[in-house]
Amino acid sequence: MLKKSVLLLILAYPVVAMCADKPDLQNWFNDPFFQVRNAIPACPVPLGPYLHEADIRQEEHGRVERGTSCWMAGRCAKPNAYMYDADIGKAVQDRFARSTGFAETSLWVTVKRKFVWVEGCVAGANQEAALQQLLQDVPEVEHVLVNVMQGTGNKPPYDVRP
Template structure:
């Protein structure tokens, strides 16, 4: 549980995230959270249109202009290429790469035994 003072402090930090960037003209929106609704669809579109990542199973999460990549790629090199590509999308401040190479094989089911 948080005290009332801790809640106010956390709310202030959240509200101000990205504010100084906007005030000096480096950012087009006054708060980093305002980018969330538009960044993820643009990242998803970029990945689909690129072509190098058609054989992946990746999902994208984002908050405060930070994009997290999760899922499976075919090789470490493909994962790094995807991370670098997503970093080029407008307004993305950083990319967190949580990609895995390959996929876990499906669990084998034992067929029913005949008596």
């Protein structure tokens, strides 16, 4: 019996070691990511700004290029578009806090480079346009992307957290 246990441990070790070596997803750049509504409990949680450590280098390059191009084009007073994200995130949270709409939804928001992503589940088809309208005039926001699904019965139109 002891030999079988040792053999199982030896066979299982490579699988355990591979899982331990795989880094967890993290929000490496501290991009604003938060939930604003939670009425649909089975709604899949979006991946948001979470990355594996192996993806950081590629993301860093794009962030430098995209972030400074805003300033170089004269669209940003700050030297990098990502410097606006914390304030935009707070303004978006405030909009949702003041809004009585979207009570029957589960929604998450990601803010990156003056872009706002709203992802999650809604109860009605007309709520996508209403979300767009709620956030389109938040100061400093360049673009609002609404990726939601009605209910929870389909594959989400966004990447989900594992």
